[in-house]
Amino acid sequence: MKRWTLHQTQNPKLCEKLAQELGVQAEIAQLLINRGISTFNQAKSFFRPDLTQLHDPFLMQDMLNAVERIELAISKNENILVYGDYDVDGTTSVTLMYEYLTETYPNVTAYIPDRYKEGYGVSYQGIDYASDNSITLIIALDCGIKAVDKVKYAKEKGIDFIICDHHRPGKNIPNAVAVLDPKRNDCQYPYKELCGCGVGFKLIQALQKQRQLSERKIYKYLDLVAIAIGSDIVPITGENRILCFYGLMLVNARKRIGIKALLGQNDKKNFSITDLVFGVGPRINAAGRMKHGLHAVELLGEKDEEKAREQALKIEEYNTNRQTEDRQTTIEALAQIEANKETNNFTSVVYQDNWHKGVIGIVASRLTETYYRPTLVFTKSGDKLAASARSVSGFDVYNALEQCDEFIEQFGGHKYAAGLTLKQDNYQNFKQKFEAVVKSTIDKNLLTPEINFEQEIKLNAINFKLIRILKQFAPFGPGNMKPTFYAKNLKLDQYAKTVGAEHKHLKCKLIQDEIAIDAIGFNLGAQLSRLKAANQIEAVFTVEENEWNNQVSIQLNIKDMRPQ
Incomplete structure (x- = not known):
């Protein structure tokens, strides 16, 4: 299960004022306010980035x-x-x-x-x-x-x-x-x-x-x-x-x-x-x-x-080799967590001396996706152990590592990713301390994957004009993620089906008040029967254009869906 979180700056009057000033629908004004944009000039700078705006x-x-x-x-x-x-x-x-x-x-x-x-x-x-x-x-x-x-x-x-x-x-x-x-x-x-x-x-x-x-x-x-x-x-x-x-x-x-x-x-x-x-x-x-x-x-x-x-x-060849290494290392790391009976820990800390140092960061990310908790993957590096650390949204792994520094030789990085080295003799002590620090400091809610959405939307408000403006929010990334919406009182169409290898994905139309829009839900195929049986469902999604056979249509990219 994932937790759904509304991330919205509540200010209806400001939203109405900005929508009027910019001549846009309220949904767009709210998205701008969520990004700290509250005036016409700020919106102009956001939609029209200019190199003259770079700092001295x-x-x-x-x-x-x-x-x-x-x-x-x-x-x-x-x-x-x-x-x-x-x-x-x-x-x-x-x-x-x-x-x-x-x-x-x-x-x-x-x-x-x-x-x-x-x-x-x-x-x-x-x-x-x-x-x-x-x-x-x-x-x-x-x-x-x-x-x-x-x-x-x-x-x-x-x-x-x-x-x-x-x-x-x-x-x-x-x-x-x-x-x-x-x-x-x-x-x-x-x-x-x-x-x-x-x-x-x-x-x-x-x-x-x-x-x-x-x-x-x-x-x-x-x-x-x-x-x-x-x-x-x-x-x-x-x-x-x-x-x-x-x-x-x-x-x-x-x-x-x-x-x-x-x-x-x-x-x-x-x-x-x-x-x-x-x-x-x-x-x-x-x-x-x-x-x-x-x-x-x-x-x-x-x-x-x-x-x-x-x-x-040549680099493509290196990349293919890297993919083979990281797949195998991930399998071995997951097996180690199972064998050590650490599936219910607050952290994942694994080590094997023959793991390729070049892939431990990728493997740490994969383990974080699987267990959704702060993760470290160690390998042998000369006479020391080297690790890549990854975290979950909202938890500062750099601060956690600082609290374990008596066992660390050196480390550096960011809130969500870091690297460190330590002496092999300190591995078990470090592992225990890191688990204790995370256990005592992490908000337990952060151990459940979170899906953020910015506002509720009616399907009848989704049109090509909205998509044209949403495109201008790009480039997307941390601090300016692709706008994500929530809708309720939905039904699946009768032709909803699973698609792709192993029927992992869900293809359907979402229907609300006789408005039907095509949708794709990656890795949501297993939910089909449960959703079909529900009287009404709710969904979190992004809005995009889908081009097929030279025809452009609106498509919802579903992040999660559940019975209402």
Whole structure:
């Protein structure tokens, strides 16, 4: 069973006023109010995102220091290392910064740490590589906010650091030339939810400003930023929404040869953020998971179509191998939970020394879908254990890990996803402590999957005009999810049936007061007989267009349905 929750800002007078000002139906006005939009001008900015609305990059703490240090490096002909994490956010960040700098300056090298030999974030090996190659400035992207000791080590070797990160800082900030991170307590930057690639973009925006060059020249990197925003699951609000909106335009124009190669034969005209998250993101990630993140950087920056096609085929192969690994590991992890009689725990914590480090994050997500509780998947990494953590909506796994820090070597991340390492001897103690912390702090309601909806709607209010406006709410993502509606007093039509492999899905019409609309319910096939037997039913759904045989019709995408 899932819990249904109405997420709505109740203010009928404001809703009526906004609907009149905008000339839209009340349903649209309510959706805007739910997103914190209450005036005509705010609505205009939301529906017409504009790059002129981006914040001044120099509002970010340390930005001037970062710009001046890069300009000094160029004037002194120093060697610069662009260093980034091996995931989508890191590899897109490195591609962006490397391409921007090398357009006008040759002494730049790109570096992605090896997931297995070096692990997450800034590594001693990476600093040694810089030292061995006479590099005196490292620009770290999507990592570094907790690299206090490593930045100190680099300084002793005569290497300066500029850190561009978006993860939560620890107790101490590294003593770098500049630490760009909107989540710093002393950072006054107005928008806190940038991804690593977004922070990198703000740095090149500042460099353009300082050089008194047109910002338009750097908008060509927004496709990379959009892919990073979607794949890193940061809120698609404020500045992220603007960056995403224009980045998607570039993706759909197939401007970047590497991305075009990744999209392959897919002739879809308009890719959404969801398409990027499930189509492009996993393939970029597969390079770092199964081989090396530099393969992704090379593809994203490739200028030759034939080479890009060859690289994309290689990455497709890595992705296929990754899918095989994560399926097998998930089966083994679920079996371990059963064997340990931990199905009724408040957490899932599993470990096997031969699990592939590249897939433990995906497996953690799969286990969270199955048991719907905070989850950690561990594997052996050198002489330590490494884990990926995932959480459920509403529970801060980062805070929970902080309360177990006596057993952890290092960790970092966000509210819903984190990574950590610990000594093997500490595994059982950590596992017990994590279970105790979650058990004592989690709201038990959060352990039941939640379906949010924004308002009740009558089927007679659903038409093509409504859909046209709903489309303008895109790009969708955290903080601006696809509008979801609730309707009651419904019936299924007599031709309702199950479809798909193993009859998993439900295809029907929903009927209310003689209005009937086509509907599809993915993974709801098992409910058919129960729903057919009910006098009336209620449903939560999104509204979309369905194109079939050149005919466009309205379709409800049912998230859940139950007898009323």
